[in-house]
Amino acid sequence: MAADAAVQTSPETIGRRERKKVQTRTALLAAAAELFTAQGFDATTVDQIADAVDVSQRTFFRYFLTKEDVALEPVRAVEGRFLELLRLRPPTEPPLQALRRSSALTWQALREERLDEQHAVAVALLSANPGLAATDAHRSEAHRAAMVEALTHHRGTTRGLAELVVEVFSSAHRVAQRRWAESGSANLDDLAGELDSTLDLLPEVLETT
Amino acid sequence: MAADAAVQTSPETIGRRERKKVQTRTALLAAAAELFTAQGFDATTVDQIADAVDVSQRTFFRYFLTKEDVALEPVRAVEGRFLELLRLRPPTEPPLQALRRSSALTWQALREERLDEQHAVAVALLSANPGLAATDAHRSEAHRAAMVEALTHHRGTTRGLAELVVEVFSSAHRVAQRRWAESGSANLDDLAGELDSTLDLLPEVLETT
DNA sequence: TGCCATCTGGCACAGACTGACGCATGCGGA
DNA sequence: TCCGCATGCGTCAGTCTGTGCCAGATGGCA
Numbered sequence: 166m167a168a169d170a171a172v173q174t175s176p177e178t179i180g181r182r183e184r185k186k187v188q189t190r191t192a193l194l195a196a197a198a199e200l201f202t203a204q205g206f207d208a209t210t211v212d213q214i215a216d217a218v219d220v221s222q223r224t225f226f227r228y229f230l231t232k233e234d235v236a237l238e239p240v241r242a243v244e245g246r247f248l249e250l251l252r253l254r255p256p257t258e259p260p261l262q263a264l265r266r267s268s269a270l271t272w273q274a275l276r277e278e279r280l281d282e283q284h285a286v287a288v289a290l291l292s293a294n295p296g297l298a299a300t301d302a303h304r305s306e307a308h309r310a311a312m313v314e315a316l317t318h319h320r321g322t323t324r325g326l327a328e329l330v331v332e333v334f335s336s337a338h339r340v341a342q343r344r345w346a347e348s349g350s351a352n353l354d355d356l357a358g359e360l361d362s363t364l365d366l367l368p369e370v371l372e373t374t
Numbered sequence: 375m376a377a378d379a380a381v382q383t384s385p386e387t388i389g390r391r392e393r394k395k396v397q398t399r400t401a402l403l404a405a406a407a408e409l410f411t412a413q414g415f416d417a418t419t420v421d422q423i424a425d426a427v428d429v430s431q432r433t434f435f436r437y438f439l440t441k442e443d444v445a446l447e448p449v450r451a452v453e454g455r456f457l458e459l460l461r462l463r464p465p466t467e468p469p470l471q472a473l474r475r476s477s478a479l480t481w482q483a484l485r486e487e488r489l490d491e492q493h494a495v496a497v498a499l500l501s502a503n504p505g506l507a508a509t510d511a512h513r514s515e516a517h518r519a520a521m522v523e524a525l526t527h528h529r530g531t532t533r534g535l536a537e538l539v540v541e542v543f544s545s546a547h548r549v550a551q552r553r554w555a556e557s558g559s560a561n562l563d564d565l566a567g568e569l570d571s572t573l574d575l576l577p578e579v580l581e582t583t
Numbered sequence: 584t585g586c587c588a589t590c591t592g593g594c595a596c597a598g599a600c601t602g603a604c605g606c607a608t609g610c611g612g613a
Numbered sequence: 614t615c616c617g618c619a620t621g622c623g624t625c626a627g628t629c630t631g632t633g634c635c636a637g638a639t640g641g642c643a
Contacts, residue, residue: 182609182620210598221623226600261579295512303508329572330579332545340541363538367580370470370539391589391640419629430592435631 190228192218197235202286206236206294233300239287240301244308247271251315260316260327261364264334268360272353285351292346309335337363399437401427406444411495415445415503442509448496449510453517456480460524469525469536470573473543477569481562494560501555518544546572 196217200209211232215225229235250270254263275281291298309331316327341359348355388396405426409418420441424434438444459479463472484490500507518540525536550568557564 180610185609186621211600212598222599223601223624224622227621230600232599259581295515299508299512302511303504306504326575326578328549329546329575332549333542333576333579336541336545337538340537366535366538367542369535370542371576371580372468389641394640395590420631421629431630432593432632433591436590439631441630 189218189220189224193220193225193228193235194238198239198283198286201236201290206290206297233297234304236287236290236297237301237304239283240291241304241308243271243275243284243287244305246274248308248311248315250274251312254315254319256319258319260319260322260330261334263316263319264312264330265360265364268338269357272357276353281353282351284353288342289346292343333367334364337367398427398429398433402429402434402437402444403447407448407492407495407499410445410499415499415506442506443513445496445499445506446510446513448492449500450513450517452480452484452493452496453514455483457517457520457524459483460521463528465528467528469528469531469539470543472525472528473521473539474569474573477547478566481566485562490562491560493562497551497565498555501552542576543573546576 193214197214200213211225212222215222247267251267275284291301312331313327316322317324341363345356345359402423406423409422420434421431424431456476460476484493500510521540522536525531526533550572554565554568
């Protein structure tokens with residue numbers, strides 16, 4: 166009976182092997198986050214992270230391609246959530262507004278799942294390590310491409326326009342995120358506020374042509 | 375008399391030591407560019423570059439902090455030219471237009487000094503190596519800050535607005551540069567055209583709010 | 584000519600990352 | 614229940630980037 170229940174509930178269907186993998190992966194992520202915030206990204210070696218979880222360095226690199234990836238993984242997760250929400254937006258909605266709304270909803274979801282602190286930590290790590298931010302810019306290219314894909318044909322938007330919209334939105338997002346990190350706030354509402362006021366400045370930008 | 379002349383003409387004032395330094399630096403830059411375009415950035419080792427100029431690897435790292443820096447140095451040079459021209463713009467000119475005009479003038483200058491090919495090579499290298507582009511984004515932060523500095527108070531522009539203007543312009547610049555690289559053109563006029571048509575799309579971006 | 588600052592080469596080493604090999608463990612079928 | 618296979622993991626050895634250190638070579642200058 167108990168076994169049957171375990172077999173039927175899909176998430177628990179996975180065997181011991183799979184469970185262990187998830188375990189070590191999670192442990193590596195946690196250990197890395199802790200060490201990075203405690204000692205800084207550069208000062209932390211991969212060996213330290215692996216030792217903290219009691220696996221070999223080689224195993225670490227089987228879970229994460231690079232040391233940067235283990236730091237950026239939370240960011241990637243949030244981007245995934247954001248994309249899901251963006252794809253649910255009605256095609257009648259203007260692209261830039263769809264992006265703005267999806268951001269707000271993403272942060273709301275993070276807060277409801279008590280992931281806001283974790284996200285704040287990741288963002289802080291990013292703005293404290295410019296090199297890491299550069300890698301992030303690279304790694305998020307796929308994400309931007311997916312955003313373009315989701316927005317093309319939104320209310321007759323051409324691909325070329327969608328590309329520019331995404332770039333502009335990403336710029337505003339970066340500016341807002343930087344200001345938020347500098348303010349030292351860990352409240353996602355403040356981040357939303359920064360993004361709003363930044364986006365509201367856009368019309369003035371055009372007047373400078 | 376001859377000595378006096380040498381002392382007075384500032385560029386030739388430098389002695390043999392300084393001249394040799396410029397020589398090796400130039401040689402390293404040239405060898406790196408050649409190897410990078412021939413074999414790709416990742417496939418080229420620092421040892422290869424150093425060997426090509428017949429200096430030790432250790433010496434290479436005394437001229438360039440990282441392998442990436444030797445690849446990005448031409449880009450930094452162009453940014454310098456751009457900034458000089460931007461600072462000469464009349465303060466009555468709207469910021470975004472000042473940026474646009476400075477770009478055009480920079481490319482014109484590059485062409486006149488027959489540096490357009492070299493620049494095309496650097497841009498091609500950038501768009502062929504996303505990782506390098508990420509580092510470039512990081513390294514160009516100082517450049518963007520300088521642009522903000524130059525534009526603040528331009529026609530009553532606040533710093534906050536200037537920051538956003540620079541971000542938006544940089545976005546358009548990236549988009550245009552990517553399209554130009556994809557088109558395979560080595561003509562700087564085409565790049566200017568791409569930038570113009572991208573910037574002209576900006577009003578439509580705002581309509582998507 | 585001789586002294587001093589600077590440049591350079593070579594060495595040793597840390598840290599990120601990779602390929603190969605063998606062992607151990609979990610999984611599925613007979 | 615037992616066996617064979619797939620998979621994950623550790624170990625080892627090695628590459629490449631980047632750095633500190635010291636000794637020798639070279640240029641500038643009195």
